[in-house]
Amino acid sequence: MLWLMRFRGLVLKVWLSSQQNIKSLWSNMVSKVSAMWISHLEKKL
Incomplete structure (x- = not known):
């Protein structure tokens, strides 16, 4: 049993x-995707 x-x-x-x-x-x-999203949004703004 041991x-x-x-x-x-x-x-x-x-x-x-x-x-x-x-x-x-x-x-x-998640961090990679959020970084991609942030850069994407910054390009649009």
Whole structure:
């Protein structure tokens, strides 16, 4: 049963790290898109 607990801990760690990676990817995308939008709007004004 000990290996099962270890496996569960490993899965939890991987899941948490993937969640953080997804969050950072999302924030990068959002910042890029917002920067593009801002420059686009500045050109129009």
